[in-house]
Amino acid sequence: MSHLEVRTVPPTFGKAEPVLELRGITFAYDRIPVLEDVSLTLHRGELLGLVGPNGSGKSTLVRIALGLLRPDAGSVAWFGLPLEKFRAWSRVGYVSQKAASFNLGFPASVEEVVTMGLTGKLGLFRLPGRREREKVREALETVGMADFADRPIGRLSGGQQQRVFIARALVSDPEVLILDEPTVGVDVRSEAEFYALLEKLNRERKLSILLVSHDLGAVSERMHTVVVLNRRVFFAGSTADFRARWESVLREAYGELMVPVAHRALGS
Ligand SMILES: Nc1ncnc2c1ncn2[C@@H]1O[C@H](COP(=O)(O)OP(=O)(O)OP(=O)(O)O)[C@@H](O)[C@H]1O
Numbered sequence: 439m440s441h442l443e444v445r446t447v448p449p450t451f452g453k454a455e456p457v458l459e460l461r462g463i464t465f466a467y468d469r470i471p472v473l474e475d476v477s478l479t480l481h482r483g484e485l486l487g488l489v490g491p492n493g494s495g496k497s498t499l500v501r502i503a504l505g506l507l508r509p510d511a512g513s514v515a516w517f518g519l520p521l522e523k524f525r526a527w528s529r530v531g532y533v534s535q536k537a538a539s540f541n542l543g544f545p546a547s548v549e550e551v552v553t554m555g556l557t558g559k560l561g562l563f564r565l566p567g568r569r570e571r572e573k574v575r576e577a578l579e580t581v582g583m584a585d586f587a588d589r590p591i592g593r594l595s596g597g598q599q600q601r602v603f604i605a606r607a608l609v610s611d612p613e614v615l616i617l618d619e620p621t622v623g624v625d626v627r628s629e630a631e632f633y634a635l636l637e638k639l640n641r642e643r644k645l646s647i648l649l650v651s652h653d654l655g656a657v658s659e660r661m662h663t664v665v666v667l668n669r670r671v672f673f674a675g676s677t678a679d680f681r682a683r684w685e686s687v688l689r690e691a692y693g694e695l696m697v698p699v700a701h702r703a704l705g706s
Pocket residue numbers: 467472490491492493494495496497498499
């Protein structure tokens with residue numbers, strides 16, 4: 439992927455409004471420490487890649503950001519409001535790691551699955567009206583899945599399912615999207631399309647995106663900023679800065695073994 443243009447951080451990020459701010463997050467499952475003094479800021483309009491080896495605490499950090507787990511220390515703020523006071527969750531779209539391995543026997547149609555993304559706005563038992571159905575269609579069009587609206591979700595490929603789950607997260611018009619390893623089990627072509635979709639959403643809908651990923655190559659080329667996590671933060675900055683010193687960062691964060699692998703992934 440080395441032929442792709444390397445993006446740098448738009449200089450406005452430093453001044454852009456923070457969408458999500460994690461400060462000094464420390465967390466342990468029982469007594470096993472998983473995160474130590476982790477800070478991370480996602481600004482408006484930023485494409486941020488959160489990378490780290492297996493078990494480095496990425497999903498845990500996301501779950502803390504979403505208020506699904508309570509940190510032992512540190513704070514979370516959304517749009518400048520402390521998590522405890524933040525209620526406007528329709529501003530935040532989330533696609534979990536498990537979305538790509540959806541139960542193939544699940545009978546709901548693509549349209550129904552995306553409509554579920556409106557539950558917060560609709561209430562559980564109200565049927566969607568014309569306006570809501572338009573929103574669902576619009577979200578499916580954005581991800582290129584409008585032709586599949588009537589198809590049972592279980593009869594789609596992993597990459598197609600992933601797009602449907604992104605549509606479900608988009609249907610409430612969020613300002614930020616959190617994606618936890620959504621390209622697991624997806625082929626290279628779908629992966630390239632996936633990054634193109636993220637760029638489109640960022641450009642056209644001004645979405646801020648936090649992407650959890652293992653793919654150092656794609657993240658360092660397609661995102662604006664990168665955070666390298668392994669219990670603590672080993673790097674946070676622009677992808678251009680990361681590419682200038684990735685070898686020492688990865689040696690520290692992942693260990694020596696990762697360096698030759700990363701050489702291939704980063705195409706250098
Ligand atoms: N519910 C849990 N109870 C106890 N330990 C857990 C739990 N969930 C995760 N862990 C442990 O916490 C650590 C961090 O896990 P986490 O899922 O946050 O890592 P990750 O970086 O997202 O990993 P991966 O890249 O493999 O998805 C791991 O050692 C994991 O085994």
